[in-house]
Amino acid sequence: MNTSPQHPTDPRLDRLRGAAAPRRHNARTIAALTTNPGCARRAVLDTAGVDKDALARHVGFPAPFGQSQFAITRGNAFEAQLKADGCAELLQLLRETLGLDLAEAAYTDLEDVGGVDTQEVRHRHSVQKLTHAADDSGTLFDHPLLRLPVAGEHVYLEPDLVAFAHEGVFHVVEIKSFAVIDGQADPDKVAAAAIQSAVYVLALRRLLGRDDVVSPDVVLVCPADFSNRPVATKVDVRKQLIILEHQLRRLTRVEALLDLLPPGLTLDLEPDERGHPTRSTAELTAALGTLDARYAPGCLSSCELGFFCRDEAGGRTDALGTSVREQLGGVETVAEALAIADGTWDVPDEQAEAAARLRASAPVYADALTGRAPAPTAVPALSVVPALPPAAPLPVVAP
Template structure:
């Protein structure tokens, strides 16, 4: 077996080939992508494409199934402007919100240390962030604000560099993840779907911070209540809410450990396979189809290849296109044709609860249709 360094070099070369060559820079994984990946750990296609750094948006366009997934330019500009307002004046308002929502027992943050985290490349910024966190942990007693720190997390054999909006070090030495979003908090509450997405994203940052903390002695506490900062009502004034992400963190950690390692998926592909958008459409389609995918309707809001995978799922008659809850109820029936055949009594084990339920539903449907037809032909009294 080759030594680990040789294995790593060979894997990097293989992943570069999948992108279209070493001249194609990898697209960085972010927390949003990792949260989506963890929500669908059975999708080898997404795991490989994300691990190789393939630009899935460009790939979807080349396949003829472009996706509208992603933030609009207006939303990005508005979000950046709001974040700048929150962090203005050395993060005074942000720290005030952290003290108010998370740590009222601590001394009010009259001033805070804001270390310089600039360095060359993601690896350099990651090392600089860890050094700043180490220094803050070794000198507790004050507030420290890390603006756009860089964290690293190993995901299925591939390193993902993550950039939270901010991390706060409390006077007791504990660490808190800060998520700044441009959707409003109306009367103290926000859209549950958007809050849930922010919590899943923050859970990825919490996992990465815990890896940093584990390397320190003593290990600082990473708080599982993150600070979600949003505009108040319909204004541009910042307000905040403490969001407990313990559940999201546990689910994300479990799902990430279930991901098939990138090198295992890549090793199963034929030699010469590439996902370069410059390839002819037929060759590119064959390359994508060589990697198994697990489509679900939820992919439409989180993956650039969702439209392509949905079309293929429908062509194959896969029940996953109807949603995970339906798929879970149908047991071993994986296609729509299998389901219809079981309902008609043409296939399936009558002792299977899913088959029995389908046949009962088919019988009830037939009775209802017969009653409706009888009512239509019945003479008026």
């Protein structure tokens, strides 16, 4: 990957990051950008290449990220099984899912470039093969190396596989080791796989220079039930593509966010002779607090600073979830919401709708605590704790 500084024309990003080399993006970190596009803190830190994991550990809020070794080993074994003998087992799935004619299918491994394994050489080789793939209808391209510009940096990406199906349309194939049990999969894991696949779709579209030759329907392959028997389904990632492109454009306009920061702000983690950051925890916490955050509960599973931001958001309506924050319409703290509900807060005109909902909810809540039936109300009550959506079944196509 290109290790040149990001946004070299703006020294504020280098100063913010400090002496450390910029952290490199990959498909997972790019996908994570879509989970909370309104967070200025994350936009600035990711553009500067700040090591958010090291920062979170130093301020006392480490994030328990990462897969277990067992999950990694199982995933590698499942992928190897699918790709054995020229992707024979995977081809059986694609024949049903994409209408691929096995009689015309071929397999090309783009990882082998005559013993030269530099990313630039592999990327050029992938570009050459993929841009001339129209003459090889029905070819499966394994280990292509794509490239996507992110905040001034070329990020190299390697999807599990790209299938060139009939009618001249590419499909990205994403292989995951989480199970589909009785036709259903964990909706959070499916959503994460869809976002990551959208990163590959966007990179492939940029490589080919056309959107219409890369399908927004990616093929997700998972093990069925408690076995290694694979099942596949098409997942539409058009929504994820829109969000992803918006957030990438936002990163390229980070200068407007930097203009709002104090001059000379830095989050430098330069270590002393013992390997500990020279700056105190209190100093770094204060510096981090100058970056505007937009915490939501989903940040805990997608951002290294999620636990820090949750602690920082204590007592604020942000901590109750995105839907509550939007319904409350500018009511920033739980104390303010309670004061509005009991009528002891002078409500400005722009919060009138939220105030009406809160005041209608107050007697309903009080009646629930005392066990009385709530009195009818014409104003819809605000649900302070958003309900969890039911797990939607994931349609699958068995081999």
